Amino acid sequence: MSDFNRNPLVDWALKFYILLSFAFIFAPIAASFVFSFNVDRFPSLPLGGFSTVWYETVAADPLVWEGLRNTLIAGVIVSVVATALGFGAAYTDFRYQFFGKPFYLALALLPPTIPVVILGLAMLAFLSNVSLSGEIHSVIIAHVVMCAPFAMAICRLRLSQMDPSLEAAAWNLGASEWMAMRHVIVPFCRPAIFAALFITMAVSFDEFAVSWFVSGLHETLPVKVLGFLQGQVSPRINVIGTFVFLTSMTLVILAQILLMKRSAEPKAGAKLPELAS
Amino acid sequence: MTDQALVVFDGVVKSFGSFVAVERMDLDIRKGEFLAIMGSSGCGKTTTLRMLAGLEAPTEGEIRLAGKRINDLPTWRRDTPMVWQSLALFPFLTVRENVEFSLRMRGVEMAERRQRVDKWLDRMQITEFADRNVAHLSGGQRQRVALARSLVTEPEILLLDEPLSALDAHLKVRMQTVLSNLQKELGITFVYVTHSQSEAFSMADRVVIMSRGRIEQIGNPQEIYRAPRTKFVAEFLGSSNVFAGKVSAADGDAIRIATPSGEFDVARNPAKTLAKGDKATFVVSGDRVQLSNERPVGVNGMQASVVGEEFVGATAVIHLEGVDGLELKAQKSHDELEQINLIPGAKIWVSWRAEASHILPGE
Numbered sequence A: 001m002s003d004f005n006r007n008p009l010v011d012w013a014l015k016f017y018i019l020l021s022f023a024f025i026f027a028p029i030a031a032s033f034v035f036s037f038n039v040d041r042f043p044s045l046p047l048g049g050f051s052t053v054w055y056e057t058v059a060a061d062p063l064v065w066e067g068l069r070n071t072l073i074a075g076v077i078v079s080v081v082a083t084a085l086g087f088g089a090a091y092t093d094f095r096y097q098f099f100g101k102p103f104y105l106a107l108a109l110l111p112p113t114i115p116v117v118i119l120g121l122a123m124l125a126f127l128s129n130v131s132l133s134g135e136i137h138s139v140i141i142a143h144v145v146m147c148a149p150f151a152m153a154i155c156r157l158r159l160s161q162m163d164p165s166l167e168a169a170a171w172n173l174g175a176s177e178w179m180a181m182r183h184v185i186v187p188f189c190r191p192a193i194f195a196a197l198f199i200t201m202a203v204s205f206d207e208f209a210v211s212w213f214v215s216g217l218h219e220t221l222p223v224k225v226l227g228f229l230q231g232q233v234s235p236r237i238n239v240i241g242t243f244v245f246l247t248s249m250t251l252v253i254l255a256q257i258l259l260m261k262r263s264a265e266p267k268a269g270a271k272l273p274e275l276a277s
Numbered sequence B: 001m002t003d004q005a006l007v008v009f010d011g012v013v014k015s016f017g018s019f020v021a022v023e024r025m026d027l028d029i030r031k032g033e034f035l036a037i038m039g040s041s042g043c044g045k046t047t048t049l050r051m052l053a054g055l056e057a058p059t060e061g062e063i064r065l066a067g068k069r070i071n072d073l074p075t076w077r078r079d080t081p082m083v084w085q086s087l088a089l090f091p092f093l094t095v096r097e098n099v100e101f102s103l104r105m106r107g108v109e110m111a112e113r114r115q116r117v118d119k120w121l122d123r124m125q126i127t128e129f130a131d132r133n134v135a136h137l138s139g140g141q142r143q144r145v146a147l148a149r150s151l152v153t154e155p156e157i158l159l160l161d162e163p164l165s166a167l168d169a170h171l172k173v174r175m176q177t178v179l180s181n182l183q184k185e186l187g188i189t190f191v192y193v194t195h196s197q198s199e200a201f202s203m204a205d206r207v208v209i210m211s212r213g214r215i216e217q218i219g220n221p222q223e224i225y226r227a228p229r230t231k232f233v234a235e236f237l238g239s240s241n242v243f244a245g246k247v248s249a250a251d252g253d254a255i256r257i258a259t260p261s262g263e264f265d266v267a268r269n270p271a272k273t274l275a276k277g278d279k280a281t282f283v284v285s286g287d288r289v290q291l292s293n294e295r296p297v298g299v300n301g302m303q304a305s306v307v308g309e310e311f312v313g314a315t316a317v318i319h320l321e322g323v324d325g326l327e328l329k330a331q332k333s334h335d336e337l338e339q340i341n342l343i344p345g346a347k348i349w350v351s352w353r354a355e356a357s358h359i360l361p362g363e
Helices: A008-035 A053-060 A062-095 A101-109 A116-129 A136-160 A165-172 A177-206 A209-214 A221-231 A236-264 B045-053 B095-105 B110-123 B139-151 B169-186 B197-203 B221-226 B231-236
Strands: B005-016 B019-030 B034-038 B060-065 B157-161 B189-194 B206-211 B214-219 B241-251 B254-259 B262-266 B279-284 B290-292 B300-312 B315-322 B327-333 B347-352 B357-359
Touching (some): A101 A136, A165 A177, A209 A221, B005 B045, B045 B157, B095 B110, B095 B139, B197 B221, B206 B231, B231 B279
Parallel strands (some): B034 B189
Antiparallel strands (some): B241 B254, B254 B262, B279 B357, B300 B347
16 A cells, blocks of 8 residues: 555554553563562552662572473473374364264364363363372363364464475475475474474463362462462562563564464565576 | 286276275386376376376276285385476485485495495486585475485386476476476386476476376377377366267268358378267368368358457467357467457458368277
């Protein structure tokens, strides 16, 4: 669209509106970030003075370290397992036509639509029935269920950009089905697979409700934070909040960069100027 | 060219559910020939090629490659490389890695791989792009990469599925020459699927014309062009003046056929013996009819009204309609048309000599 017909006033109003929305979303996070460096016990203005004392307290707390350890172990395992499952599900959708496929797809993509409290409660009921609750692997199982659909959606998107003859071309050139998977499908999906790893890790890292239900004594960091809040309001929460936010954002941004880099690449078959043929 | 059959389709049927894509095909593909399979979309030409490549299994019948039944041999165990319509180059690999792919999949050693890839890069004149990503090449260069990738295993047969359809006209003709020369130099069999008459006729030794899963005609290009066997082939090749009727007189070389548009003299077709009362269909190609305002003498003629004029470069195609609704086309140079009344609706005379008509032996 040319700029010629645009009303500058509307333009400014819209820009201001976007700015306002972002401010509204990020203000609490920014406040938390600022107060994490404030020396005062309670978050109030004016600020008391710059200090890293709360960071030191957090770093010295063995409970935080335990929570972080649980979170990291769960995050890494969840991302790998969920991405593997998600990729497999996406490939099944890409490659095969079978009876009940819409049902299969709906089922595979369903978990994120279930309210987390219900999912957490159901998970707890189910896992304790099969004697798997209250452990770190309970969190892992529950998080895999929640994260695999995200991984599947990302891999599916990538596969949909693939020339369907690519795989057949590999077979035709002497690659068995497994070799074609290894040498063509996986390399083609590599950016999506990494993006899925980061996103699922970020989801698992932040997730509170389900973890709270199923983790038992093996609390993850967000669950620990609730513990702090219940005892007393402490600026330590700001520190952990800042840490969790930065970690998640880093993972999501990494995933975004990976996905964007791919779409910016000239598509196979794109018209290019004729150089010399 | 030897007459030894490299590939034999023996009563091959392919159906998808209730849809029959290929109907009982019998076809010999000779060693070292350039065979074009031509037809409009959905005629079964690509299915035929995919069965040969091993990407579809025949429902019935047998396909033999060099005398051996290959029905159940998966594509990766055949050496029947295919050049795809989309080219299907691997976008995450360089030119060299693309060409190398089939050697790597077959476990050829690194040193030999390198040497064979170098040879083909050089042969297809793409050595200078060897380390570039395939996404950064032009259309013609990508074609050469696709050819090198398929030929690097030095197969006996190469399958091509409309590989030139995405190119502009100029490059298309240039690639046709490349393909033609390559096939002659290598002496291997090319099976080329296309919907384009010009591609098929300019490159192929033999052309197979398919329609609705059946072979309509097989022959060399001149043969097919001069003597189409069926109405479908005649119309597919652009000759649209088709007259169906009954033989009203057959006396030696003189045959007359009565059609709803009138009674016409036609030349005898040695491929079909006709007696009085037989059904017969003949065609007259658009560039062999004459147009005039007055009734011509001594030739076949019928009156038709002008529907419109289509401008085709140096010539024009005049669309006409006979009294009985028969559609006719005449292709003439602009000079020849100067004196003719071409106002839509005008009644003019269409005429042709008996030798200009051709009886379709397959109808």
